Amino acid sequence: MKLSKRVSSVQPSVTMAVTAKAKQLKSEGVDVVGFGAGEPDFDTPQNIKNAAKKAIDDGVTKYTPAGGTEELKQAVVEKFKRENGLEYQTSQITINCGAKHSIYNICQVIMDPGDELIIPSPYWVSYPEFANLAEGKPVFVDTDYENGFDLDVKAIEQAVTDKTKAIVVNSPSNPTGAVYSEQRLRAVAELAVEKDLIIISDEIYEHLVYDGQQHFSIATISDEVKQKTVVVNGVSKAYSMTGWRIGYTASVPEIAKAISTIQSHSTSNPTSISQKASVEALLGPQEEVAKMRGEFEKRRGYIVERLNKMAGVSCHQPGGAFYVFPSFAAVMGKSYNDKKLENTLDLADYLLTECKIAPVPGEGFGAPGYMRFSYAASLDDITKGMDRLEEGLGKLQ
Ligand SMILES: Cc1ncc(COP(=O)(O)O)c(C=O)c1O
Secondary structure, eight states: OOOOHHHHTOOOOHHHHHHHHHHHHHHTTOOOEEOOOOSOSSOOOHHHHHHHHHHHHTTOOSOOOTTOOHHHHHHHHHHIIIIIOOOOOGGGEEEESSHHHHHHHHHHHHOOTTOEEEEEESOOTHHHHHHHHTTOEEEEEEOOTTTTTOOOHHHHHHHOOTTEEEEEEESSOTTTOOOOOHHHHHHHHHHHHHHTOEEEEEOTTTTOBOTTOOOOOGGGSOHHHHHHEEEEEESTTTTTOGGGOOEEEEOOHHHHHHHHHHHHTTTSSSOHHHHHHHHHHHHSOOHHHHHHHHHHHHHHHHHHHHHHTSTTOBOOOOSBTTEEOOBOGGGTTOEETTEEOOSHHHHHHHHHHHHOEEOEEGGGGTOTTBEEEEOOSOHHHHHHHHHHHHHHHHTOO
16 A cells, blocks of 8 residues: 555654564563663652542543643643743643654644754654654754763754754753753754744753753743743653653743644543643652652663773763663674674664663664663663673673
8 A cells, every 4th residue: 555655754763663672572581671761660659640540530531622621731830930930821831642742743833844853963763753744854963972962053053044943952862861051052042043943842851860950941041032942841751651641832822822723633632631640740749750860860870880891882971861872883893703793783683682681772863883771770670781781792803
């Protein structure tokens, strides 16, 4: 059957492919250590689960307004005020089926065919596809390992054309864990104002920032910048609620209204029960968030130390998220049983089949030579996986 050109331009997710392969091996009884997880390994806090159970018992089981309930929008307004010092009206908020859906929607409402979306690279796998699905064009701008993958503002400036519609900033970043410096975010904001670009600020890892640092939202720079920014966030990572599928946006009312309109003809609304649970997540006790952050910070320290002790591996200590993105450049070209490892796809294959560990090769994030290791796994598993990696690398010639 001939399918649409639109769908044939979309690449399946590498991260999901690796996770699926690792899961399959596990189901066959193979003891694989997965490093592909894009979700916290903690359970959703009990108070949030209770709110969902109560919602079911109270009969909150019907359609809601397409762009989300007024109650949850109000909770999001309060969150922005409390945590970011940002003032919004509920008419500027939309509730979506996960932050992924939020960004998909944003691209649908702001991009026309041929419009360009600037994406700092290495990038989260879905950004280019959001542009493709809106018949726009992803434009990648490299960031360097040497600068801790911080934004390269000069390169971004050079990438701007008269077709550029928007730029994505994702801090803390997936896949690098980089927290962009305030100075460079300010420079990007200035550029966006000067060139009339929309900033899509994906802040889904906001709460996972370490070393006592505070998250900095680009929308807080000035009122002018706030007007140009669509802030994206959600409950998935902060409250360990990936399966509940709630994300949200804050923007000028025109964009919010357009997103609700699109949603009214696609998903109708995010799940009523998950919306009730998200009100509790945003307004209820916040201690669990700090606990998770503390655990992640311990694991980050451990995994970075182990990686940097291995010959041929170098790894920055990233400021946020739950990923590390070490370079394996010095390992490329080595062989195992006379099979040369030409790239990190070959290395990932070797590590999965021979060493039974599953990191995600950098190719999927536009960064061959690197591998993403998620530390959203127990310290025991991380230890076992690092032992296997060390042994596996030692066997290469
Ligand atoms: C950078 C980034 N943005 C957005 C998302 C989507 O999160 P959600 O589960 O809310 O759709 C993810 C999930 O992996 C992510 O890594």
